[in-house]
Amino acid sequence: MRGLVALDRGRRDAYHRDHRAAPRQAPRTGNGKATDMSIRPWRDIHRRKSRRIMVGSVPVGGDAPITVQTMTNTLTTDAPATIRQVLACAEAGADIVRVSCPDEGSTRALREIVRESPVPIVADIHFHHRRAIEAAEAGAACLRINPGNIGKPERVREVIRAARDHGCSMRIGVNAGSLEPHLLEKYAEPCPEAMVESALEHAKILQDNDFHEFKISVKASDVFLTAAAYQALADACDHPLHLGVTEAGGLTSGGVKSAIGLGNLLWMGVGDTVRVSLSADPVEEVKIGFEILKSLNLRHRGVTIISCPSCARQGFDVIETVKALEERLAHIRTHMTLSVIGCVVNGPGEARETDIGFTGGGAGSGMVYLAGLQSHKMDNAGMLDHLVELVERKAEEIEAARAQAAAEAAAQAAE
Numbered sequence: 001m002r003g004l005v006a007l008d009r010g011r012r013d014a015y016h017r018d019h020r021a022a023p024r025q026a027p028r029t030g031n032g033k034a035t036d037m038s039i040r041p042w043r044d045i046h047r048r049k050s051r052r053i054m055v056g057s058v059p060v061g062g063d064a065p066i067t068v069q070t071m072t073n074t075l076t077t078d079a080p081a082t083i084r085q086v087l088a089c090a091e092a093g094a095d096i097v098r099v100s101c102p103d104e105g106s107t108r109a110l111r112e113i114v115r116e117s118p119v120p121i122v123a124d125i126h127f128h129h130r131r132a133i134e135a136a137e138a139g140a141a142c143l144r145i146n147p148g149n150i151g152k153p154e155r156v157r158e159v160i161r162a163a164r165d166h167g168c169s170m171r172i173g174v175n176a177g178s179l180e181p182h183l184l185e186k187y188a189e190p191c192p193e194a195m196v197e198s199a200l201e202h203a204k205i206l207q208d209n210d211f212h213e214f215k216i217s218v219k220a221s222d223v224f225l226t227a228a229a230y231q232a233l234a235d236a237c238d239h240p241l242h243l244g245v246t247e248a249g250g251l252t253s254g255g256v257k258s259a260i261g262l263g264n265l266l267w268m269g270v271g272d273t274v275r276v277s278l279s280a281d282p283v284e285e286v287k288i289g290f291e292i293l294k295s296l297n298l299r300h301r302g303v304t305i306i307s308c309p310s311c312a313r314q315g316f317d318v319i320e321t322v323k324a325l326e327e328r329l330a331h332i333r334t335h336m337t338l339s340v341i342g343c344v345v346n347g348p349g350e351a352r353e354t355d356i357g358f359t360g361g362g363a364g365s366g367m368v369y370l371a372g373l374q375s376h377k378m379d380n381a382g383m384l385d386h387l388v389e390l391v392e393r394k395a396e397e398i399e400a401a402r403a404q405a406a407a408e409a410a411a412q413a414a415e
């Protein structure tokens with residue numbers, strides 16, 4: 001499946017030679033651990049080995065967990081509103097948040113936003129090298145900027161110096177909709193080769209200035225173009241890749257498009273950080289980004305609910321119950337699985353594979369399963385509160401066991 005795009009071999013070899021790309025390493029599972037065998041090989045994802053960079057305190061690339069990003073859509077100059085949105089996104093699970101800095105007022109506000117944010121902030125800059133320097137000085141963890149668009153080499157050096165002085169990494173963001181004129185002339189239209197060539201040209205500017213702390217994205221609104229461009233780029237370099245299908249659309253259509261585009265790439269092991277771009281609340285982008293990673297077993301966070309679509313056999317209102325559970329369990333960070341199944345056709349089987357389960361039965365009650373085993377009967381009327389209580393208790397148990405294991409490990413290390 002790899003290498004759908006035939007990049008010029010000589011160009012690629014030269015790039016590896018110039019920048020000493022790390023050789024491919026042993027296959028790794030979705031959790032980044034090296035592996036020789038697996039008891040469920042059909043679930044293994046062999047991640048492409050990439051360099052690791054830091055976005056503030058968050059590692060991106062290498063064996064680091066794949067991170068979820070989003071971008072605020074408030075006016076950056078309205079620092080309180082932007083901070084509120086950053087906090088909401090972080091609460092939903094965003095590891096990194098990007099903020100546009102189109103003018104000086106925005107980079108001024110950035111300082112306060114960075115100070116109040118619990119997650120690293122990426123400053124989104126287009127063209128203007130002064131904004132990039134101001135953003136680095138204001139505490140941005142990363143600059144999203146294309147060095148080829150900055151202008152004179154001296155300006156590029158100034159931006160790189162500011163990034164280095166303030167511990168900023170960078171992201172080169174190639175977009176099919178804004179490819180350089182010389183590449184459009186060469187390739188006639190946006191295509192994977194043109195996008196990769198653009199990315200490598202920007203990368204070369206940073207490399208020639210001995211700056212290596214950057215990741216790359218090659219986004220398009222077309223799923224096929226996005227996937228082919230990322231596959232080719234993954235083969236051509238070892239920089240961490242920021243995945244995204246750009247301008248994907250509204251919540252449902254954009255979510256599906258992103259799941260197909262990002263999901264396929266991640267399944268192939270390509271991608272170190274993701275952003276789902278939707279014409280919707282950034283919190284929804286974070287939720288969908290996480291669900292894509294959770295579906296591929298690449299990240300775990302909170303309660304994964306396995307539920308049936310319901311039908312005439314359901315012993316309780318499955319849809320309303322799941323809706324209520326999603327709301328009432330949104331605060332749980334600890335990963336666990338909960339099955340909520342309308343009847344015995346699939347209920348016991350699903351419950352066997354989950355931490356907690358409820359299967360509808362007859363006469364207004366159902367069966368509760370714990371750790372895959374039948375536990376006790378429960379009335380439909382009290383089932384919702386009961387399941388919430390069981391999940392909260394289970395989360396406390398898991399966290400307590402984790403804390404104890406960490407304390408024991410620390411004590412052993414101190415001996």
Ligand code: SF4
Binds near residue numbers: 309341345
């Ligand atoms: S599990 Fe039962 S209630 Fe749910 S969809 Fe299947 S048959 Fe219908």
